[in-house]
Amino acid sequence: MIQLKIVISGKQGYLANQLKKYIGNKNSHHEISLISLRDEEAKWNLHNTDVFIHTSALVHKKEAKFSIEDYYKVNTDLTIELAKEAKVNGIKQFVFISSMSVFGTNEICINEKTKLEPTSHYGKSKLAAEEELKKIESPDFTITIVRPPMIYGLDCPGNYKSLSKYAKLTFVFPLTKNKRSMIYIDNLCEFVFQAISNNDRGIYHPQDSEYINTSVMVKEIALANKHKLYLSMIAGKFLKVFIGKSSIYKKIFGNLYYSKELSMYRNNEYQKFSFKEAINIIESGERK
Incomplete structure (x- = not known):
């Protein structure tokens, strides 16, 4: 080896x-x-x-x-x-x-x-x-x-930790239809492992196999913690009308993603974990 x-x-x-x-x-x-x-x-x-x-x-x-x-x-x-x-x-x-x-x-x-x-x-x-x-x-x-786009994982600093805390406390969250590229930490580490194993040169844009919707992410975090949470379409529309142009709204609920073609790398074998699998691994780890 x-x-x-x-x-x-x-x-x-x-x-x-x-x-x-x-x-x-x-x-x-x-x-x-x-x-x-x-x-x-x-x-x-x-x-x-x-x-x-x-x-x-x-x-x-x-x-x-x-x-x-x-x-x-x-x-x-x-x-x-x-x-x-x-x-x-x-x-x-x-x-x-x-x-x-x-x-x-x-x-x-x-x-x-x-x-x-x-x-x-x-x-x-x-x-x-x-x-x-x-x-x-x-x-x-x-x-x-x-x-890489936004990285998320167990104990990862940044937006995920804040969303996770919120998902465990609230019972209602705005329903939006945004699309974002993110990458689970183990998928990113697998990408780097493959890149050094093959001595690959160039510029790469790894991401998870699925685009992530902020509302769905919060819902999945709640489910992983057996916490009931309702996604409100009314709350989503209310937020968009009143703060839709703000930087905070765009950061949390905005659209920003890589095309699938841009992230292609060696048949995308680095995408070991799906979005749902990643959430369950992270949240079960936090409960230990």
Whole structure:
């Protein structure tokens, strides 16, 4: 069985730790280590490494606290600095976890013809990193860029945790007909595992096999917890009329998804878990 030495940045991060656990379970022969980019010695100690997975980033949720220079320094400059160091040290593959944010939020359905028009500092700095990474790729140095949509999973920070808490407390939730691309953490980890196992280069847009409707997600969370919840069409219409143009409404109930064709990868075998299976796994885990 192939043995790789893999280094993952983001020692305290959710994705980095999930990748280490998942890849280690898939192939116990791999040597996997997590590093913090705040540790200057560990950051540049990349000798005898085969794959570097870069998950560290200054995220958009804290955008108001930082300047655009801060975003470019962390998400762009540091990424390129690491990639160049990786190349010098003979690392075969550099996996960069980018974001759906490179497309902005104006497009409803993102496909191969969609323009890259990021609107946030986060998205702009991620796109800048992608463009610079392409310049240093070579036959012996594979660049793999992954643009996941919203990630959800057990203990995953972000919107899912808030929706889960709400689903267990409320008895009524607005019924909407939105469509969003999301990806369950294990499906994303499986994608990365396959990408490094095959040394695949290029830009990828993995997502779950099913588009997710916010109302249905909340309903499934309630069902997984044996909690009765009613989806109200009236409440859904009320919300759309009064706050339909607000950023909060668009973030929770808006439409934003990748086309199915854009996410095709090796027969989509990375989509191990369906939406319902993922919800049941997450919620049963939270009850333990």
